[in-house]
Amino acid sequence: MTGKKKVRKGYESCSGCGVCLLSCPVWHRTQTMSFTRKARAKAMQGGATHEEIAHSIDSCLLCGACEIACPEGIGLADLNLSQRQELNRSRTAYPHWYPDENPETNRNGKGPKTASLLLAGEMLGKDQEVCKAIMEHLGGNGKTALAHDDGQDIARVMEAGLSVPQERIECFISLLRPARTLIVAEGWLHHPLRKWLPGIKIIGLGESLLSSAYLRSRIGPEDLYVIESRGFHAGHRQLVLFYDRLRRETGCQTNLDLQRTAFATGASSLQGRNDLLAAGCIENAKHILKGRRVNRIVVEDLADVEAFRRATDIPVVPLGLLGGKGKLL
DSSP: OOOOOOOOBOGGGOOOOOGGGGGOHHHHHHOOGGGSHHHHHHHHHTTOOTTTTHHHHHHOOOOSHHHHHOTTOBOHHHHHHHHHHHHHHHOSOOOTTSOOOOOOSOOOOOOOOOSEEEEOHHHHHHOHHHHHHHHHHHTTTTTEEEOSOOOHHHHHHHHTTOOOOHHHHHHHHHHHTTOSEEEEOOGGGHHHHHHHOTTSEEEEHHHHHTTOHHHHHTOOTTEEEEOOHHHHHHTHHHHHHHHHHHHHHHOOEESBOTTSOBOOOOTTSHHHHHOTTTTTHHHHHHHHHTTOOOSEEEESSTHHHHHHHHHOSSOEEEGGGTTSSOOOO
């Protein structure tokens, strides 16, 4: 006897309890109900159109925390994105922070035959010092290779709720199939990659690097360890145990709240990459720091470095540079 496929709940299942607000960086920054996931759901239940709640749809940083917090089990991550897609079908003007490039469909090449493949993404791909240090930690001697195509153009366009040519997606995933494990720094890609490549292990940069006892030993009670939120929420069931163990073993503090959702700065979002201040990323970093006494901030996501640097004078270091020659930022 085969089980019935679980039906994903939509906005009509929202009871309005507001638990999702507790982990929402936009709510904590604005304290404006109309910008929240709860408000969007209740507005749609009342018959509002996507155009009427466009300001709320565009304000979402797509960090994924609301889905983990929702007691109704609503698929909020997909819902947030689908509402952005629906809005794009009707509006004629896009926000200024939308990507202006179209994904290239004529990319060629073959994926390296290697056990692991690192998809560096936009921020890590630009920082040669950190990228080199990470490859050394991961074993860049044939065990792990750096992907020539990390799909960052796909991630940006998908996050904006725009269409990616199927040929571009097929080209991208064909280069990844030879690998057994994908180490994905761009948290936004975790969810779609799990759908496209179900037979390949998808892990985040933090999870991969922290498999090293040496790096774990470099983290201590004086540290605030900032987990990359998007990848964490995409694999929450397994990762919440992984990071809880890290906290117990090292004594470090983390950006996990009482619901075990990772409070995000939003610096890796499209809005944050365009303007950290306007997107509220600096305020969100201050919120994470509120009430804490730490001597150092360790971040998985390089986009968070600048947000914390502008929020505090506490030293910030990327996880890949712990114990290495790289200087604190």
